[in-house]
Amino acid sequence: MEHITDKFNVEALVYKYRYPLGAGFLLLLLALPYLGLSQYVMRIIIMIGIYTMLALGLNILTGYTGLVSLGHSGFFAIGAYVTAILMLKLQFNFITSVLAAILITGICGFLLGLPTLRLTGTYLSIVTLGFAEIVKMIIMNWEPVTNGTLGLRNIPRPTFLGFSLTLANNGMYYLMLLLLLIITAFCITIQKSKLGRALHAIKENELAASMMGIYTARYKILAFILSAVITGLAGGYYATLVSYIDHNSFTFDVSVLILSIVILGGMGTIRGMYFGAVILIVFPEIARPLMEWRFVVYGLVLIFMMRFRPQGILGWRSALPFQIPAEKEAGQKRSGKHGISRG
Amino acid sequence: MAFLEVKNISIQFGGLTAVGGLDFKVEEGQVVSIIGPNGAGKTTIFNILTGIYQPQEGEIYFQGERIDGIAPQKIVMAGIARTFQNIRLFPDMRVIENVLVGTHIQTKYKLLDGFLRTRRFRKEESEKIQFAVKLLKEVGLSGRINDYADNLPYGEQRKLEIARAIATGAKLLLLDEPAAGMNPKESEELRQFILQLKKQGYTILLIEHDMNVVMNLSDYIYVVDYGKKIAEGLPQEIQGNKQVAAAYLGESEVEL
Numbered sequence A: 001m002e003h004i005t006d007k008f009n010v011e012a013l014v015y016k017y018r019y020p021l022g023a024g025f026l027l028l029l030l031a032l033p034y035l036g037l038s039q040y041v042m043r044i045i046i047m048i049g050i051y052t053m054l055a056l057g058l059n060i061l062t063g064y065t066g067l068v069s070l071g072h073s074g075f076f077a078i079g080a081y082v083t084a085i086l087m088l089k090l091q092f093n094f095i096t097s098v099l100a101a102i103l104i105t106g107i108c109g110f111l112l113g114l115p116t117l118r119l120t121g122t123y124l125s126i127v128t129l130g131f132a133e134i135v136k137m138i139i140m141n142w143e144p145v146t147n148g149t150l151g152l153r154n155i156p157r158p159t160f161l162g163f164s165l166t167l168a169n170n171g172m173y174y175l176m177l178l179l180l181l182i183i184t185a186f187c188i189t190i191q192k193s194k195l196g197r198a199l200h201a202i203k204e205n206e207l208a209a210s211m212m213g214i215y216t217a218r219y220k221i222l223a224f225i226l227s228a229v230i231t232g233l234a235g236g237y238y239a240t241l242v243s244y245i246d247h248n249s250f251t252f253d254v255s256v257l258i259l260s261i262v263i264l265g266g267m268g269t270i271r272g273m274y275f276g277a278v279i280l281i282v283f284p285e286i287a288r289p290l291m292e293w294r295f296v297v298y299g300l301v302l303i304f305m306m307r308f309r310p311q312g313i314l315g316w317r318s319a320l321p322f323q324i325p326a327e328k329e330a331g332q333k334r335s336g337k338h339g340i341s342r343g
Numbered sequence B: 001m002a003f004l005e006v007k008n009i010s011i012q013f014g015g016l017t018a019v020g021g022l023d024f025k026v027e028e029g030q031v032v033s034i035i036g037p038n039g040a041g042k043t044t045i046f047n048i049l050t051g052i053y054q055p056q057e058g059e060i061y062f063q064g065e066r067i068d069g070i071a072p073q074k075i076v077m078a079g080i081a082r083t084f085q086n087i088r089l090f091p092d093m094r095v096i097e098n099v100l101v102g103t104h105i106q107t108k109y110k111l112l113d114g115f116l117r118t119r120r121f122r123k124e125e126s127e128k129i130q131f132a133v134k135l136l137k138e139v140g141l142s143g144r145i146n147d148y149a150d151n152l153p154y155g156e157q158r159k160l161e162i163a164r165a166i167a168t169g170a171k172l173l174l175l176d177e178p179a180a181g182m183n184p185k186e187s188e189e190l191r192q193f194i195l196q197l198k199k200q201g202y203t204i205l206l207i208e209h210d211m212n213v214v215m216n217l218s219d220y221i222y223v224v225d226y227g228k229k230i231a232e233g234l235p236q237e238i239q240g241n242k243q244v245a246a247a248y249l250g251e252s253e254v255e256l
Ligand SMILES: Nc1ncnc2c1ncn2[C@@H]1O[C@H](COP(=O)(O)OP(=O)(O)O)[C@@H](O)[C@H]1O
Pocket: B013, B016, B018, B036, B037, B038, B039, B040, B041, B042, B043, B044, B045
């Protein structure tokens, strides 16, 4: 049993103290704005939050289901543009705009999911890449709505009960935190439910999954939709954060960055998305002179990881025992109509 | 009408007739075996029964309902589950998770139940986990619950595949060469296990080369070669059949 290694102890410890650790981490996140960090640092932290959301979104597709997308900047852009356009042109409030953005990115996720059902691997990635390019083309050319290459300016900040969220009053930070926590809870739920198991089964062996009664096509489309929705939500937040967006905000580099976080952190894990986002957002900041080489570094990181640690830095198999609930909680009724355990 | 009734099914792969005009039936509660040399079309029969391939001709009835041409998922829901000749587990999932995937169609809660952690979600998850634990105990894998499927030795992987098929709630199990790669001790254990399944009311359609397993277990045997039925009968009838022996000539590993 090679997986019982020294990390077992760390993992066991973390698991044992998960409630105090979780509470401590949450408290730290809540207290962060009061630790005297500069605006610049707070901005980086918010960017980490956004990219964690994006990675969590892509993770559903790539980490759980095994479908690699190189086009998530497309969903990010749609979420941002729909939110911005509704807020600017129709004076919708933030929540309504973001809900609309979620709806539309969800529909786009569905539509992109359809043709990709027959595709796997590289072909799928190419189609998703094409999707992001089409989104960019539409943004650049649909001037009456998107303002073309000039982009959209003065996107308002969200207001709640007349109170405007800004960077200065930390409202934007707490909004990010709220969204991040909701998305994280959502992802944990997926992982720990029959949906997560079905997606994982599809990734592991699609034919065997369908022999278990899993409608693999539907689940793959669902993975696309959920992934798109989370990415669109992050986009909506991003639009009001930066208050100016144009087609250059959503380039291929963004898709690659999101994918790099997922791979570096550890596909299919949640911890890995946080970790990967911290590394890949902080890195270019502390290595400013390298800025132009950022893209090269991401490429190298990806290749290196694929070759030497394909499961990602935090992508180990858990050595903790599977959590089996106490018998009494199960109730009297037996599951599996015809289970051998009946006998 | 029999529990499973297959009438005149045929399938061709670009000129090659993998299965041609095949009839057979399986009565409820029986163990029925399909034997024949490699390439005879046995696995293809399973692929047709489970909806992976559509037969180009013929009809299939399961419990009186016609099932040919319907989606594989619907066939599982109707109560037919299978294992694979070349094991297809979910390697990067734990043993218990493999079985839990098997309970997929028995699990009714919605995603929202999970998000709100409703009683229904907790109860059903808990039930399925208990069920999986119990099932794994019965197949002799209780010490392996936490292991990842690809860390199991071959024989245990085969057992896990059977457990996963059972977990779907199926009444008819299609086992494709479950004893392949097993040593005599393991295959004897497997024979006992299949017998136990039969006693519990499962109906089993078995493809197997291990004649100890086939002859001691089967209520009825069909012999196929080149996609056609060349003989059928009780084990003792098949054992003495010249045509069957001829079909196997050259396949030295098989002793009738
Ligand atoms: N998908 C397929 N495409 C082409 N030929 C196939 C396909 N599936 C099976 N065959 C052919 O059908 C024949 C029967 O195969 P199979 O059912 O696997 O035999 P068995 O399980 O009895 O060893 C073989 O000649 C095999 O090559």
